[in-house]
Amino acid sequence: MRVTARGSGLCAAAAVLLGVGLVFGYPHLVVLGTAAVAALMFAAAYVWWRPRLTVSRGVEPDRVMRGEPSTVTLRVGNTSRLRGATLVAHDRCGEASVPVPLLRLRAGGETTAQYPVPTVRRGVVPIGPLRVVRGDPLGLLSLARGYGGTARVWVYPRVHRLSAVPTGVTRSLDGRDDRVPHGTITFDTLREYVVGDELRRVHWRTSARVGELMVREQLDTSLPRLVVLLDDRRASYADPELFESACEAAASLVMAAFREELPIALRLLSGGRQVQRTSGNTARDYLDLLTEAEMSEKTEMSENSDIPEKSIAALRTQRLGDTLVYLSGDPDLSRVSTLRTAYPTLVAGVFGDARPALERVVVLAVRDGAEFAAAWDGVQAW
Template sequence: MGITARGLGLLVAAVVLLGVGFRYAYPELTVLGAAAAVAVGYALVTAAWRPRLTVERSAEPDRVARGEPASMTVTVRNTGRLRAANLVAQDRCGDALVPVPLLRLRPGRDTTVRYEVPTRRRGVVPVGPLRVTRRDPLGLVALARPYGGTVPVWVHPRIHPLTAVPTGAGRSLDGRVDSVPHGSITFDSLREYVVGDELRRVHWRTSARVGELMVRENVDTSLPRIVVALDNRAVAHPERVDGVAESFESGCEAAASVVAATIREDLPVTLLMVSPDAEDPTGGGGPLDRLAAVELADGGVDVLRTAMSRLRQERLGDTLIFLTGPGARGELGHVGALRGAYPSVVVGVLGATDRTPPGAAGLVVVDAADGAEFAAEWDGIRRW
C-alpha cells in the first residue's frame, strides 16, 4: 500500500494540528486535525478493499516470426457478489503498460480487451500480470495488486527459404568418406517385441536366452546429421545499432533457416550455443524457441575453445554449420580443427562488410550481411 504525496501531506498536517490543538487548547485546530486523520483513515479502508477478479489471457498466436502480427486477448471477470468494480488497470506487455478499462464492472460480468503484441524484435515477450490500482476518492492512498499469471509470446527469427540441404556422409570399411544419396541400415540395439513388429527382425538367440521376444532396432547411419552451432558471444558481434547487435540477429535468422530446411527434409539436426549459459532455462525447448530466447553472453576465446572441444569429443553429426560474427574471424582456426571429426564444416560470418580471405583455416566460409543474403549464398555452395 502506498500513500500519495497528497495523503502524506494531509497525514502530517493532521499530526501537527492535533498536537498544537491539544497542547495549546485550540479546539478549532483539534477539529481540523481530527477531520484530516479521519480522511486518511477512510482512504486506507477504501483502498484496502480487494476486488475479486479473475484474469484469463490467450495469445493469438503465441509463436510468430519476427515482424508478423500477434495479439493478446485479456478477459477480466468480477467474481464478487456485492459491488461493482471501478478500477484502474494496466497489463504489462514486455516493457510497456497497456491500459485495461474496468469501469462499472458489475458482479458476475466480464470485460475483454484485445491489443497487439510488439514483434519488431526477436525474443520472448512476457505478457502479464494485470496490475490493478485501487484509489480512494480523495486520492490520498493508492494500492496496486497483481492479478493473473504471465503468458510468453515467442518471437522467432525470420526464416529464409533454403533450397540446398547437405548430403549425407558415410564411412566405408576402408576408412574413406563418401557422399551417400540413399540411406543404409545398421544395427543399433535390441528391444522388446511389440505388436506390429516384423518377425524377420526378431533376434531368436537373445529371445531364447531372456525368455521373451527381442527385436533388432536399426538406424540409418548415412542420413546427414547436421549440427548448427551459433556463436552467441558478445565479442563475436561487436557492432551495435541502438543497442542491438544486428549481426547476431542475422546469425539467429541463418540458424533458424538451416534448422527449418533440415526439418522439412526429415533430417536430424542439433542446435548448440557456444555459450550455453546464456540460454533461458525456462524456454520452450524447441530449436526455434531456443533461438528466440538466446541472448549474447560474455566470454572470449576460452569459451569458444571449450565449445569446440565438446563438439570434437561428442561428434554429434557429420556436417557442422558454425555461425558467427565479424569479431570472430581471427578465431576460425579453432573451428577448422574440427575437420577431422566432421567431414563437412561450413562457417557463416554474418554482418560481414568484406570477404573473409580465401582458404581461411581451410574452411568453406559464407560471408553475408544479413540472413537473406546468407540464404542466397548458401544455395550457391557446391562443396560440402
C-alpha cells in the same frame, strides 16, 4: 499500498498540527490534525476494498514468427453479487503496460478485451498478470493488486527457405571419408517395442533376456548429419542485429533439416542449452531454444573464458555429425578451424562487414539472414 506525494504531505501536516496543538494547547490545530488523520484512514479503507474479479487469459497463437500477428484475449468477470465496478486495469505485455478499461462492469457480468502482442523482436514476451490499481478520491493512497495468471509468447526468428542440402559422408574401414548421395542402412541402437513397429525388426535374443520386446533402431549412415554451433557471445557482434541474423540462419537450417528429414543438432557456444534430434524432438524444441537465446556477457577476459574451448572440445570428441555449421559475427575462425579433422564439411557463416577466408572451410560472409540463405544455396560443392 503506496502513499502518494499528497498523502505524504498530509501525513506530515497531521503530525505537526497534532503535536503543536497538544503541546501548546491550540484546540483548533488539534481538530485540523484529527481531520487529516481521519482523511488518511478513510483513504486506507477505500483502497483496501478489493474488487471481486475473475480473469481468464488466452493467447492465439502463442508461437509466431517474427512480424506475424498474435492476440491476447482477456475475459474479466465481476463475481460480486451487489456491487458493480468501473476501473481501468493494466495488463503487462513484455516491457509495456496495456490499459484495459472495465467500464460499468455490473455484478455477475463479464467483459472481453483484446490487444495485439508486439512481435517485431525475437524473444519470449511475458504476458500478465492483470494489474488493478485502486486509489482514493482524495489522491492520498493507492493499492495495486494482480489478477489472473500469466502466459508467454515465443516470437521465433524469421525463417528463410534453404533448398540446398549437403551430401552425406560415410566413413570407410580404412579411415577415409566417402561422400555418397544415397544411404546405407545400419544398426544404431535397441529400444522398447511400440505398437506399429514391424515384427521383423524385433531382436529376439535381447527380448528373451530382458523379458520384453526390443526393436532394432536403424540409421542411414550416409544421410547428412548437420551440427549447428551458434556463437552467442556479446563480444562477437558489433551490432545486436547481427546476432538476430545469426539466429535467423540457425532457424532456417533447422527448418530445412526437418523438411528433408535430416538429423540435426543445435548448440550454443557459451555452453548453454542444446538440442539434438531424437524421436521425441520437434522443430518447436529447436525454435524455442533460438527464441530464448540471449547474448552472453562471457568474454575472453572473464573467468569463464574457457567455456568456448570446452564447447569446441566437446564437439571434437563427440562428433555429432559430418557437417558443422558455425554461425558468428567474429571473423576470427582460428578456434573453430581446429574441428576440420573431426567434421569433413565445415561451414562458417560470418555476419558483418568482414570477409575472412580459410582453407578447407566454406566461409559465407553475409550481413543478414536473407543473404545467408542466398549464399548457402549458391555453394557449388560441399
